[in-house]
Each structure stands twice: as C-alpha cells, then as structure tokens.
Amino acid sequence: MTATLVTDPVIDELVGICGPDNVFTDRSSRVNRARVPAPFPVHRWAEHVPDVVVLPTSAEQISEVVKLANRHRIPVVPRAGGTGLTDGAVPLRHGILVDVKLMNKILEIDLDDRTVTVQPGINMLKLNEELRQHGVIYPDDPASYPCSLVGGRIGTSGWSLIGGRYGHTRDLVISFQIVLPTGELIWVGDGGGRKVRKSSTGYQLKHLFMGHQGTLGIVTEAVLELVPRPEAEFAAFFSYPDYETAWRSTGALAKSGLATLAGVVLFDEWKLDYLRRDDEAYIPQPDDVRCVVATAMYGTTDEVRPGAKRLLRIGTQTGGAYLGDEISQGDWASRHDRYATPLHGRLRDGQVVPMSWHCEDASINWSKLPQVRREWHDIVARLGDRFRIFDDWGMFAYTNGAFKPWGDYLTEIDVGIWEQELDDAAWDAWVTAKRDIAAVAIAYGGSISACHGACRAGEVDLVPEELGGGWEVMKKVKRVLDPLNIMNPGKYLLDQAYEGDEP
C-alpha cells in the first residue's frame, strides 16, 4: 500500500461513524498528530502527516472505522498520549489517525476483586487522583506518568519505575478489549475471564497484543490491577566515587530480597554531569560524586521501616555514601520531571542550545552493564566528533529486583540532538549509530528495547536478527490478523510479511 485513498466520500463515512464534531481534516489537527517527543528530521515533518483524524468515543466506532479502512485499504494509526519514544504513533503512510484521548472514562472500580476498568485514553495520574480516594492506586509509574495514557502503555508494553514492587504494564493490565485489524472486537487476557490474573487456558494472547505498537489493532477498554495505596514510601540515594563500585552496589541492592524494594536506578557520570547543569532544583552534591544509585521502597509502615534500615546498610556496606534525606526524598519526588531539559544541551565549546532528548533503551543483564556502557558511550562519542549537534547526556539503568522474573536492567543512553540543525547527513549518521547501539545490546545477549519498542529507523533493522525464528512467526501472525496491512503499516518492517502480494 503506498498512496492514501482518503477521499471525500470516505470522510463522509467517517463523519457518519464518529459524528461531525469528532472528525478533523484541517491542517492543524493533522500536523499536530504527526509528532512524538523523539526527534525526527523536522524538515521531513510533512511526510508523516495523517490525512484525517478521528476522535472516537466508543469501541464500536473504532471497529467501524477499521472496517471502513479495510474496505478502502486505508492505513490506520492509533494514537494515545503521543509520548512514545519510538515513533509508534507517527503515521508513516498518512491515512486515518485514530486518537483515543476522548475515551478516557473510568468504567468500573471493583474494590472486592481489586480491579479498575478504564477506557484507553486515560492517564495514570488522573486515574490515581480518583482511585486514591478509595485507598487504592494503579501502580504503573513510568517517567511519563503525567502524560502517557493507558492505550499507549499497552501499545508499547512499558516499564514502571516502581515495577519491582508492583510489576510493569504487562503485569498490571489484566485483560483488555481490542479491535482487530479487520474490525472484529475481541477480549484478551490470561485465559478468557476479564478479571483473572493467571490462567493456563489456551495461548497467552494477552502478551501478543502487548507492545505491538498499533500494528495488531486498537485497544478500546482495559481491566487494570489495583493495589493498596502505599502507607509508607522510602527513598535512599547513594553516591559513589566510580562506576565500578556503583554498579556492584546496584547488584547487591537489587538482590537484597527485600520485598518492598520498588526500584533501583543507577546513574553514571555523564548523566550526573547533565543533571547538574544549571538546574535550579538540583540539590548540589559534592564534586567527587561520580555516580548515584537511587532506591525506593513502598509498602506498609511495618514493612518499610525495618526494610529501609537493611537497605541503608547494604548501600553503605557496598561502597555507597548515603546522600541524606533531603536529596533522596526531593530527587525521588521529582523523578518524573528530570528527563528532557532541552537547555541542558551543550555544543562541544560549551554553548547552550536547545536540544531534543533521544533515548535508546535496551534490556541488559546486570553482569553485562559495564561493557555495554563503555561501547555505547564510544558510539555516541564518535558521532559527536563528526557532528557538533549531538551531546551525550549519559546513561542510567534501572531494575526492579533481580529476584523477580522481570529483574532485567532497562539500560538507557540519552543523547541530546540539536534538532533545529539536523540535516540529512547528520540524520543518517544518527540512524547508523542507533543500529550500532542495538547491535551491542544483542551482542551481549540483551534485547534492543526494554520499554519503548524497537520500530524506529536504525534499530528496527536488527529486529529480525534479535528474534531469529520468532521473526518469521511474527510476520505470519501479522499477515493472518491483518491481511490487508491496514494497521500502522510500515512499522516494524512488517511490510515484509506481504512481500510478493499484489500492490
């Protein structure tokens, strides 16, 4: 499928389905839905603009939209918060953009069986404003907690900063309704029960529809896990004179076996340098601090108090210096806000320029972190030598407890890119660098992406290599579920699934 086929009669049909107030063809509506925070060559923005935007209000409307798209062979791209970092919600082939933000209702709060049923356009922060009143929360806590939405969390299968205690999106979404690429509505979970967390009936379909980046359908409703609102919260930050010690300490902390341990985050020296740049809210630390490990615990007071003592002991016995209550609590409280501060961008001569934040996130085992870190920084350094628009904003890795099945390390390198000056040559070099970064992750037995997905230019090229035989299965699944390549076409190299078909 190449050209788009959105014509006036199609628009009329869309209006018939979604109502005249929820179909937009104006330029502003379309242009503003062609970007996510990840930098892309701004001069090529126009290539990603959808032809029409709809804001449906029900699953049935979405289903009708998808059926219509099938009839006319028009691409459909789902979009939730538009905060995804792998361009998933950016249309590659124009078409119909289905924005789920108007579907943001809480449909049921079930305090007996501890679930909440929501529409996909709701945000975690807003959801928890309601839930807190009932003494419970939905504990999916990415750094994008104030801006990403449940639909996008499922679309990307994200990581939560407090996942060690509560699990990640994959564990916290119990089941959901999804419109398949041909328009049918189905419900998937562990087995068939909507509120059942663990079942062994049939295939594990829930996982198939987690993290597909909108290539396998559109989630229209989800049942989520509720946990008691934590009575106590404890954050401890430790500083280290060098990376090696900090890394060993991270391992010890994460393996502590403390059940209330929610997260362990390791910041390297590049990252500290970035954070320290003229940040008014940054609590100053001594110059000899090179690395920081941030830990946090959640639970009942009875558990957290003694656990905190043990945590402090492990942190200090493994070479860390406790940074004090003010830094620990203050910095943990601002954990959502420190990611993308464009003015911390620097050219090599020290000049401040507004840079966009780009991150590459791999899933890496603890034992391989030092090697991966070294090679990744080298890749970015080589890039920076050639183009002054790139700046290494450092690395961090976080895990949620190595004693848990999800105890890998989300390993991220953040790169500042002066997007205003990004041209084709720099962009191509950047895409190559991303490919190299992904190759390192695979070489050390890791996975290209821990939470953002790997469907962007560069890393996506290595997905077949990482998945091996699984890639063949993936293509077959796509083809079976989406025979006409309607859903988010062009993503994840999935056009390969249709090679040999009539155009």
Place this chain on the structure above:
Amino acid sequence: MSSTEREFVEQWRNAAYNCYSSGHKFCREVCPVTQVTRNEVHTPTAFHANVVAMEKGLLSIEDVARDYVHCTQCGACELRCPNTLFTGDFYRFRTRTVQLVKAVRALAVDSGIHQPGWQRWVEETNRQKSEPVLGDVPVSQEHVRDWAAGLDLPVGGETILFCDCEGAFHRTSVPRAAARILQAAGVEFGLMREQWCCGGPAAEMGYAERAREFARHNVEDWRAVGAKRIIVFDPHDYISFTEDYPSYFGDEYDFEIVLFVELLAELIRTGRLALTRPVERVVTYHDACRLNKRKGIHEAPREVLRAIPGLTFKDVDHVTQWSYCSGAGGGLSIERPDLTAEISRRRVEQAGGLGVDTLVSACVWSERPLTEQGGKLDQPLEVMDLLEIVALSAGLEDTP
C-alpha cells in the same frame, strides 16, 4: 508567509523550540481546556509546536488562529512545565505559554483574522468603555459608579480603588464589600473620575492596540487625580496593572499596585479590621488562576479564611488546584461558553466532593460561571467572594 508572520516566527522560534524539543506534554493534564476537549490542538505544547510548523511552512496563522481560542490563560501549563521547574531563571527562560497565546492572538488580529465573539466584544467595549457585561444592566460611563450608591465615596486622592467591569455592573456586592471593608479599617481611598476597562481582556484576545488605549486613558485619569496607589480586588486587573501596563509605559509607570486580598490579610493581622461575627459555613477556597498560578499568591486568602470565626475551612492544597480553573478567563467564555460551563462544572463538582456548602473565590470573573454550575449540583453550592464573606464576619453586610 506574510512579513508580520515572519517577524513573529523569528521572535518566537527559539522559545517554541524549547518546548517542541522537550515535547513531553506534562502540561497537558493540568490544562483545564484540554481536560475537557481532549483535543491535541488545544494543548499548550501544540501552541508551541505550531510556531515550529509555521517556520517550516506546514501551517499558517489561518490554520491555527481558532485553536488559540482554547486557552483561559490560567498559567497551569507554565508551572507544570519541567523547563520552568528546573531551569527557570538560570537561562532567563521559562516556558511562557500565556504570553505566546496572547502573541498568536495578536498576530491573528493583525492578519485580519477575527473571532466573531471577541470582535463584537471589543467593539462594544470600545463604545461603552466598559465590558459589555451580560444582562439588563446599563453599561456606560454614566453608570460606572452606580455600584457605590449611598457609600459616599470621594473621587480621586492618593489611593484609588479600581473596580473592574464585572464588579461594577454585575456583581456589585463585591465592590461594595470592598469599599465598606476599607472604610471600616480606616483606609482612605477614592474612585476614578472616569474608569475605563483595564484593557486586559482586549490584550488577551489579541486586540493589543485597543488594550493600550484603555490603559493610556486609565493612567491619565490616575495622574489627573494625583493617584499613587491603586487597590485592585480583581486578579485580572492585577495582571494588567503589574504586567501589561509596565510593558506599555516602561519606567514612567510608577504606581504602587495593591492587591486587595494581601491588604486584607494585613488589616486583619494588625487588628485594623476585626472579624467578630461567626460565619457558620463549611467552605473551600477556589484558587483563582491569576493569583495562585500566575502570581504565586495562595497564602493570603487562606490566612483570611482561617481568621473568620465559626467558619469550617476545608482546604485543598494549592498545587492540587493547578489543575482546576473556573473556565472564565482568557475570553473563553465568549467564544466557547460550553467549555467554560463544563470547566466550571468540574470545579464545583470537586468542591462538592469535600462536603462544603460554600465555594469561596477571590476572583469576580470566576463567580458567574461557578455560581451557575454550583446551583445545579444535587447539594447546591453557594459561591461567595472572599470579600463578601469577610464583610459578613466584620458586621458590614449591605442593607440597601
């Protein structure tokens, strides 16, 4: 691209990029308009991204002018923005969405693009010199002091009480309470000879030249009566006099602008105003956007409420209130009354959840939509101005 548009883009492109390149949209869920419409083109971040898109030739002012109606200029997005939180003053950069919205609206007007409601509104204000307050109230210069009937207030003097249009013509009980409180506390003050609209709303809607005209008139009137100090109870006027006017007149603008709630807190603190009568009400406070979010004033009104005997005050922390608004500001109620009503409805619903009988505000403009929606609740909520409730407690109720 027209030359005005090019100039505009030149001026704003870097500021816009500071948002565009962050792009995290933390501002979105606190924006009162976005919370209702859920439409990405009504988000603070889109307001910045549009400038970048204009620079790239993807959008023009015609494409986006209407989108910028969707802002109450409450300032929540600026506060919530990590750029402001973390690097605020160091680079002399703070995300200034409110200024940007005003600037784009002005660009639209300069480019001949008008929003019908706003255009009518500005024309009416120009004719009457005061805002065309709704209802049967006669709005004109002959009536601008009607609210003060029987209060025996002088004209002129060193201290002037500035009464905004909504108070002067529509919610007269508020300026009356203000005047009686000042009298009771022994504060000498007078009124203007001829008081025009402060010009703030015209500036907010993009009619910059008209706004300056109003401002020039008022400043001349102040000078003519020897005023040095201007007391304002309406937060919108406070913004005009402390932000817009200085930008128009530069150094020659040397008036002291006194915000009534701050003065009030001081009068109570120092015992010049005695609050003796218990007010048996259960209240919560509506943090007016232009006080709390735009000016960081949230303590004084709380201090005043806590000083009222008999009152049960159920407070909501002022940061939580970043995500509420009455929906009345920034001209939204003129172009999108439906949105104002829905934003107000959500606000009173929140207040109702606290089990209060009264919602106290310190912004006259918020009171009309809040009152309307408060009356529709199952357990209706009364909306009172802080000054009205203080007047009650000071034994100054109005018996006309």
